[in-house]
Amino acid sequence: MARLVSPRRGPVIAAGAVVWRATSRGDLEICLVHRPRYDDWSLPKGKLDRGEHPMVAAVREVWEETGHQVRLGRKLPTQRYEVAGRPKVVHYWLAEADDTAGPREPDDEVDAVAFRPAEDALERLTYERDAELVRAALDGPVRTTPLVLLRHAAALSRESWPGPDIERRLSTPGIRQAEALIAVLAALSPRRVLSSDSVRCVDTVRPFAERFRLMLELDPSLSEEGLRAGPNPHRAGDVVRSLLSDGPAVVCSHRPVLPLLFEAAGTDPGPTLEPGEFAVLHHHEGRVVSVDRQSAGVA
Structure with a gap:
């Protein structure tokens, strides 16, 4: 009699961070955690909750395992290995330690x-793969500033919308994407939120701005209408160039405008961002040093 064979389960998805701090003398220290179950020293990480985005999970796991509330920095290489015969994928970011954090109870x-x-x-560190991550973290600036270039969430089709295109609204899936972006963008702690004045862009970032009581800055140059109207079609690029010398920010715009924004930042736009997708441009001293493409959905 033939035995029934269970289908191979999918990989375990986890997320974590290389958490660092600078001493008063400017020396760099790395945060390690000791897990009594395995008697090992490792980097803070953990499995994603159901439906959780890896960026959100990385911040949560760092908080739970170290007591530090962090903002994610550069994306680090993804680890892939097997545990008990099952593949595991772990996403990692750099993150600066919270200097207000108290000691964590064991x-x-x-x-x-x-x-x-x-x-x-x-x-x-017990595992060489963790040591490799630390080396990757040290191979570049550890303190960077995120600039998020976000394509608006899914909108109603142009064909189905009876009014002016600038007033076209998000679809039901787009509304869900905008809600999901609240926690995902929070992992980067942007202090400014800029948007095209098109309704579909405004409604993509409004939930995040309202949740964290941030001013929503509307700029017509970031819209498709602004791109067509002029008189200076490169005004959108000026916005991005100014943000490379500013603090953490998110910019919500449109497919035809986004290549101008990437060009202004001096980086390759890569594949076209889909609705609700974004690229995190981590910059240091006015220069983009890392690009991390993400979406509002889970891994």
Whole structure:
């Protein structure tokens, strides 16, 4: 009699961060956690909750395992390995430690949190794959500023919309994307929210701006109408160039405008962003050093 074979389960998806801090002398320290269950020293990470975005999970897991509330920095290489015969995929980012965090009480998951000088951390980490991540983190600026270039969420089709295109609204899936973006964008802690004055762009970022009481800055040059009207079609690029010397920000615009924004930032736009997708341009001293493409959906 033939045995029924269970289909291979999908990979376990997890997320975490290389958390760092600078000492008063300017030396770099890396955060390690000790897990009593495995008696190992590793980087803070954990599995995604159902429907959770990896960026959101990375921030949550760092908080749960270290007591530090962090903003994500540069994306680091993704780890892929097997655990008990099942593939595991772990997404990692850099993150600066929270200098207001107090000591974390030990528990069954993590019984010690330690910041160690970078070279010491490389030696103490139990797994070479974690040490490779730390080396990747150190191979570039550790403190960067995120500039998010976001394509508006899914909108009603042009054919079905009876009014002016600038007033075209989000579809039901687009509304869900805008709600999902609240937690995802929060992982980057933007302090400015800029948008095309088209309704579909405004409604994409309004939920996030309202949740965190941020001013929603409308700029017609970021709209398709502004791109066509002139008189200066490159005004949108000026917006991005100014933001490369500013703090964390998100810019919501349209498919035809986004290539101008990438060009102004001095980086390759890559494949066209789909509705609700965004690119995080991590910049340092006015220069983009890393680009991380993400969407409002889960991995």
